[in-house]
Structures are given as C-alpha cells and as structure tokens.
Amino acid sequence: MGEGGRLERWCGWVLVGVAVLVPLLAWLAQLGFAPLMALAGLLMLPALRLSRDDRPVLIVLLVALAWAAVSSTWSPHVPKNPEDSTALKLGLQLPLYWSAICGARRASPGLRNLALQILAWGLAALGLMLIFEAVTGGAIYQALHGRFIEPIRPDLAGRNLGRATFVLALLWPLATVGAMRGGAPGWLAAPMAVGTVVGAIAFNADAPAIAVALAAVVGLAVLRWPADAPRALGSLAAVLFIVMPAVVLAGRAAAQALSIAPGLPLSWAMRLGYWSHAADWIGDHPLRGWGLEASRAFGPGIVLHPHNSPLQVWLELGAAGALLAAAVWWLALSRLTRDKPDLIAAAAAASAMIYLLFGAVNFGVWQEWWLAAAALCVALAGAIKGQNVLRPSTRDPI
Template sequence: MTTAVAAPSTRDGFAVWCGWVLIAIAAATPAFAWLAPKGFAALVALGGLLTLPAFRIRDEDRPSLIILFAALIWAAASTTWSPFHPKGASTSTILKMALELPLYWSLVCAAHRAEAGLRQRALHVLAWGLTAFAVILVAETFTGGALYQALRRTVYGDHVMRPDIAQAKLGHATFVMTAILPIAFVGAPRRLRIGLGVVMVLGAGAAAYAFGSDAPLIALVAAPLIGLATLRWPTAIPRLMSLGAAVLFLCAPLVVWTVRAFADYEGIEHAMPKSYALRMGYWSHAIDWIALRPLQGWGLDASRMFAPGIQLHPHDGPLQVWLELGAVGAITAAAFWSVSLLRLTRPRRDPAAAATAACAGVYLLFGALNFGMWQEWWLAMGALIVVLAALLQPSTSPPILA
C-alpha cells in the first residue's frame, strides 16, 4: 500500500491576499464615488495598511520617490512660517501626507505584486461597478437625486438633504467617475468593452450635464483624445504631456499675470458664470500674494488664512503650490509630473499607457480648476489612479507612472 504525496503548492499566498484587497477596493469604488467621495482617503490608506509588506522601492521608482520625499520635507519646513496652525492631528495636513506617502505607495506595490488573475478580476469588477453606477446616475438625472436623498434619509433618520445640495453631491461624483473611466474602459472584459464604455460615458455625461459639472464634461471629450493620441504617437505624446505639465506648474502665475496685464481681466471675470468669476478673483489675489514671497511661499495651508480674497484655496493646484510652497514647491511638482509622465513613453502602442495618460490629463485638468491641492480624498484619488494603472500593466512590461 502506497501513500500519494501532494506536490507543494507554488501559489504565492501574499500575492493572492493583495489581489483580493484590490478586488475589494475596486468593488467599493463606485459606492464611495456615489455616497462618500471623501472616504477614498480612508479606503486607499486601509488598502495600503493591509498590504504594507508589499512595500518595495525599485530602481526605476527612485526618481519619483526622491522628488516626493523632498517635497514632503519642504512642505514640513514651510509649516514653521505658515500663518495656519492646525488645532490637532485631524487638521494637520503635513501629518496626513507623511502617513499617506508610505501607505499609498505600499498599495501601488501591492498592485504590481498581486496575482495576475486577480488583478484582471479587480479590473473587471471595477468596470462592471462603474457601469452599474452609470445606470444609477442616469436614474438620478430623472429623479433629481431622489435615490441619493432616500439613502440619506435611511442613514440619518429625520435629516433630509436639500435637493440642490444632493444634486451638487451627485455632480461631484462625476469627477470621480470620469477621472478613472479610461482605465475602467481598457480593463473591462474585451468582448463587452465597447458596450460597457458607452454606458459609463452616457451615465457620467448625463449626470454632469444635469447637475452642472462642467469639468467632467470637458474630461469626457479630452480623455478619449489624449488616449487615442497616445496610441497613435506612444513616444511623442507622453513627452509632450511631460513638458506641458512642467510648464503648467512653473508658469501658472505668469499666465494669470499676462492676462491681467494685457487683457480686460475684470471684464472677463464679470462676463463669466459666478463659479468661474469667483475662481478668477481667487487667482488674481493669489498672484499678488505670490509676488510678495515668490521663493519660499507663505507656508503649507496658508491659503486658508487669506479670506475673503481666497476661500480655503485658490481652486487651482499650481497656483496653490506657488502660493504656499513658492518656487521651490513649484519646481518639485513640475519635476514629479514630468518624470511620471515620461515613464508612459512606449516604443509601440500600449492601451494601458494610453489609458493612464488620459487619466493623468483629467487629473491635471480637475486639479487646475476645482480642488485643493492637499485635500486628502483628492490625493487618494491620484494614488488610486496609479494603483489601477499598475493593475493594467503586465508584470513583464515597463513600469507605469509612480
């Protein structure tokens, strides 16, 4: 009588764990986009914490991480001259960023480490989830946000959110969806990709139009153009985007100053819709304060102290970097984006690189018009884009972003 001895399994248990963590994040992404976009900071940080053993620094990652670390050190130093003083850990931007960098990076590493089949499953889950969310968004356009309000009533009892606020929240959700839609499209099951993509675009577009979100509508046009151009010119377009991002961060104050000096800035401002007129006012005040401290800036989170000229932040990421961190901060931001986008260059067509370039373009667009540079949920969205881009990339291919 003989006993069969089972061959030892070669399956990497930690790679499987990373894969399932990423599947859970992909499944949760549409729900967070719809109901709690600010929760992305906790979601991505938790994912990084659960996959912390995946943390690695490869040779090709060093330039990006060195720039990020240098920027973190400079931001920390700037808190010593900033007029804004956090009341505790919950309002300390520098403390949050110091924790976010290793946690978010560990999740990026986990995306590279995860088992190939589970990486693909995570992308499929994301695509189906965003498609379902798109259907919900279409329904919300007909109901004026009634589904969202009903959920609020269920969660908060007697508290009823005003319809206009609910619609603004839904408009906010379209920013999240359009920021990751190119990756979701390329990661969708191949045979269903076109159909799922059409539904996602229609849902995001309908809600953005109905609820007054202009930037996502622009993104729905810009993202396909960037993606297709990157497919057609896989070397030239990432290089051009790298240069463009550097110019955006280095020359943002000059652009506003030029318009103000050689055009009727106030006339343009008064002719704009209210939200854009307010932005133009913030930008004008920002360059005046930048001129007073062009090198070192006013310190991290100083924008919060410049009311009523600026409310919370200038609604322009590059100008906020200049205002708070000065030329030093602008140079590090330009260097980070330039290095990251250059990593998308390919010798031949690469759908993963094209989708990532499209997402990067959308992220830069939104950052230049809408959100505060250091909002934790917005930084988490940037990290999530990098994580999803890593899922698209075969392990034998060149690294994508970082």
C-alpha cells in the same frame, strides 16, 4: 504554494475589496476614498517595494514632502491639533498609498482580473445610476441619505452627485482598459462616459463633461505617437506649474487694458477672483511661499484654496515647490513613453491629464480624498499591467 504565492493571493483579495467599494463610494461618499486607500496600503504593506524605475518619482515626492513639512513652520495656518496637520497626513499617505500601488502590481493574475471586471461593471452601473439620478433630480441619493443619515436639501444632493461625476470621469479610461484586460466587455466604457456627461450637465459640473472629450483626445494622441506624446504631455504639465502665476497676471493685465469685463457664471467669476488674489500674494514670497495650507488664511480673497493647483503650490510652497511639482508631473508622464502603441499607457495618460484639469479648476492640492483618487489611478494602472507597470517596453501591449 510559497510565501510569494500567499502574498499575491492576499493582495489580490484586498484589490477585489477595493474594486467592490470604489463605485459605491464614488456615488455615495467620495470622502471615503482616503480611508479606503490607507487601509488597502496598510493591509498590503508586505508588498511594499522600491524599484529602480520608481526611484526618481519617489525621490522627488520625498523631497517635496520634506519641503512642505518645513514650510509649515512659517505658515499663517496653524492646525488646531495633530489630526488636522496636513504635513503629518502627507507623511502617512505617501508610504501607505505606495504600498497599495505595490500590492496592486503584486496581486495574483486571477484575482487581479476579477477585481478589474468588478470595477468595470460597477462603474458602468454608476454611469447608469447617474443618468437615472439626473432624470429624477437625485431621488435615490436623497432617499438613501434621508434614510441612513439625515434629510438633505436637493441642491446639496446635486452638489454631491456632481462630485461623483468627477470620480467617474477620472477612472473611466483606466477602468475601460482594465475591463478589456480582465475579460469584461469593452462596451462598458459607453455607460461610464455617457453617465459622466449626463450627470455633469444635470448637476452643474462643467469639468467632467469636458474631461470625457479630453480623455479621448489624449488617449488617441498617445496611441498615435507613443514615443513622443507622453513626453509632450509631461512637458506641458511641467510648464503649466512653472508659468501659471505669470499667465494669470498677463491675462488680468490684458483684460484691464482692453476694458474687458466678461459676463461669467458666479462660480467662474469667483475662481478668477481667487486666481487674481493668489497671483498677487505669490509676489510677496515668490521663492519660499507662504507655507503649507497658507491658502486657508487668505479669506475672503481666497476661500480654502485658489481652486488651481499650480497657483496653490506657488502660493504655499513658492518657486521651490512649483519646480518639484513640475518634476513629478514630467517624470510621471514621460515614463509612459513606449516604442509601440499601448492602451495601458494611453489610459494612464488620459486619467493623468484629467486629474491635472480638475486640479486646475476645482480641487485643492491637499484634499485627502482627491490624493487618494490619484493613488487609486496609479494602483489601477499597476493592476492592469502587473509587475512591469509604467516601464517603457515594447512587450505586452494590449
């Protein structure tokens, strides 16, 4: 077998290793996704390619990366050392994560199917584990943490297990279709979905429970309208990034005019406060923004980040950054357009909208493990589809 065959086998074995580790990291150490995807990309660098179909998204990402790096020169947040530089990290993540995506596409069919089976069974086991952890109050997680790291308070253990439900909610649509494509039973979706909902409710994570229903709605819409739904979703995502500050200001003005003071849980009340402060500060530098990672300098009005991706992009990168983010989302989702129903496109769209949901209410744009989770989703789509991943086509529907 020639050089191409050796590379395909090598990428396949790397993909198998990733599949083995993903469920464990999702349960015990979500921050490990960043080094996992970086290592996978490094190992699969020989597979790095830039196809004509990929070029538009990558060009916009490169321009956005350059703008983010330039904006760091006027940001009030100054990293203490190069290891803390978000611009440097993003500059390394883009090629490494793209290499992992290309490697997943290039993996040999047999090993690719093996990886998809391992991942599906592993995430189904994670779903069952989350149900058990919900019933026992995180007993196994606390025991393992105390045995190998240090004792952990039950509330902190619950918070970490709640984060696991975010990962499972994000991955289950693609893992389900991957299971069907790789030869594993489709019913593995049930423990993934149920485990997400039960764990989310038990560990006070609202968004993952909503995400399971959102995935079903988005997936069915893309299957029903394969040519129009992806473009509509892409347009919706782009519009949200462009108009979010205006939406927040309009909502606040309406609440004040009507003297509405809703009683909300503390976490949601804090989010509304962050969003209101962010919208005000966006008005000071609406075009260029305050600079990369400037959100960290706005405490106590904002703690770390606004917990809303469009607002964070506006606050730090201004209108230019918001337009670039809108372009990335529109290009990524609209290229899922198909002439006929395609389960891979439906699953990819579902995971993309879940990522958008979580970014709108939970995570910061630049969180390393969360960016790695996005790269993992694209890599999974590539592994399921192969070389023609995300390319509009009437061929090879599942």
